[in-house]
Amino acid sequence: MSQKTRLVVVGDVSGTHLAGSFSRAAEAMDVPVAVQEIKMAESRHRLVNSLFWRLCDKRPVHVKKLGQALLDTVAKHQANLVLTTGLAPILPGVLQALRERGVQTMHYATDDPWNPVMGARWYFKALQNYDVVFSPRRSTMDQLANLPCRAVRYLPFGYDHDLFPDEIEPDHNGPAPELLFIGGADDERAGLIRELVALGVTPTLAGGYWDRYDDLSGFSLGNLSPKAMRSVTRAAKTNLCLVRRANRDGHVMRSYEIGALGACALVEDTSEHRAIFGEDGDCVRYFTTPNAAAALVKHLLSHPDEAKLLGKNIRTRIRKGHNTYRDRLQEMLTTIYALSPLDGGQR
Numbered sequence: 001m002s003q004k005t006r007l008v009v010v011g012d013v014s015g016t017h018l019a020g021s022f023s024r025a026a027e028a029m030d031v032p033v034a035v036q037e038i039k040m041a042e043s044r045h046r047l048v049n050s051l052f053w054r055l056c057d058k059r060p061v062h063v064k065k066l067g068q069a070l071l072d073t074v075a076k077h078q079a080n081l082v083l084t085t086g087l088a089p090i091l092p093g094v095l096q097a098l099r100e101r102g103v104q105t106m107h108y109a110t111d112d113p114w115n116p117v118m119g120a121r122w123y124f125k126a127l128q129n130y131d132v133v134f135s136p137r138r139s140t141m142d143q144l145a146n147l148p149c150r151a152v153r154y155l156p157f158g159y160d161h162d163l164f165p166d167e168i169e170p171d172h173n174g175p176a177p178e179l180l181f182i183g184g185a186d187d188e189r190a191g192l193i194r195e196l197v198a199l200g201v202t203p204t205l206a207g208g209y210w211d212r213y214d215d216l217s218g219f220s221l222g223n224l225s226p227k228a229m230r231s232v233t234r235a236a237k238t239n240l241c242l243v244r245r246a247n248r249d250g251h252v253m254r255s256y257e258i259g260a261l262g263a264c265a266l267v268e269d270t271s272e273h274r275a276i277f278g279e280d281g282d283c284v285r286y287f288t289t290p291n292a293a294a295a296l297v298k299h300l301l302s303h304p305d306e307a308k309l310l311g312k313n314i315r316t317r318i319r320k321g322h323n324t325y326r327d328r329l330q331e332m333l334t335t336i337y338a339l340s341p342l343d344g345g346q347r
Contacts, residue, residue: 005080005081006032006078006080006081007026007082008077008079009035009083010036011084011086016226017086018108022083022085025326026329028161029326029329034073034076034079036066041061041062043062057120057121057122063089071098080104081104082098088107106130106132106133106134107127108134108135108332109134109136109140113143115247116246117246124147127147129150132151132153132335133151134153135154136154139249155332156328157252157328158324161324164257164260172231172235177237178237180203180232180233180236181206182224182229184209185216186246190210192290195291196293199290203219204221206220206232210222234261236264237301239254241254241258241284250273251272256323259319262311263311266293267285273286283313284310284314285300285310
């Protein structure tokens with residue numbers, strides 16, 4: 001595979017962003033890979049970025065500069081395959097230019113394109129110009145096919161073995177959180193956390209934007225490094241796994257990260273989560289309401305052996321289930337080969 005694939009990954013490679021995960025996966029597979037960072041498309045001035053986002057169809061200031069940089073990176077590394085992640089702002093004209101050069105393109109749509117916060121006219125047009133669009137949510141598959149995209153495939157999230165290795169150092173300092181939630185804040189999530197607090201649960205929060213909520217900011221640790229994330233996740237007595245309804249999620253990145261760490265998980269009940277984790281009590285506990293979640297937290301706090309067994313079972317299920325981003329990249333490459341072989345074959 002590595003003899004005929006030369007890959008460029010486009011996206012943000014910092015922290016736990018997926019462009020970094022896929023580039024590390026390619027290196028582990030001995031696939032020659034180059035990274036095209038997308039930060040160059042942004043202005044150094046936050047106000048300018050905000051104005052362009054609001055007034056210019058959610059495009060960054062230097063989107064054309066980024067597109068030319070991608071074409072140059074592909075030429076320099078003699079790449080024949082490009083993978084973009086998230087809202088990487090690669091415009092349709094750049095994708096068409098790549099096709100004219102014989103370069104195949106794949107996109108991993110990590111957010112729902114029809115989420116009003118994310119959707120943009122340029123993005124919908126771009127989706128139609130990729131050879132394959134992968135989505136980690138079944139809820140968008142028919143809409144993506146009807147755009148129409150050239151090919152659409154379901155591909156769940158996974159975990160990055162480099163960021164979440166088999167052996168995790170037990171270096172958490174301080175008391176173990178009773179209930180940990182890691183993820184960005186929004187009004188829906190804030191409302192649920194408020195209800196848990198009212199029901200007697202003490203949460204620990206990590207991720208962006210929790211400081212916007214005065215009554216919840218005191219529970220927040222702020223943004224954490226990958227090392228701090230895995231340490232506090234392992235230490236927490238229970239971990240909360242929430243989807244975003246505005247994103248029509250069936251699961252999220254944390255679904256796999258909590259599992260890979262062998263941490264006790266309280267998981268929002270969805271069909272995708274059931275497919276990943278099995279029945280209630282197999283390796284996670286499911287909830288549908290704040291009252292149910294609060295009751296489960298209190299139950300598991302008073303039954304630590306049960307919580308420990310759940311953590312052991314979820315770790316086994318996720319780590320033995322071929323769920324790393326190396327596994328996901330392998331599936332992507334298998335798909336693109338079948339649709340349009342990179343060695344000169346025709347679709």
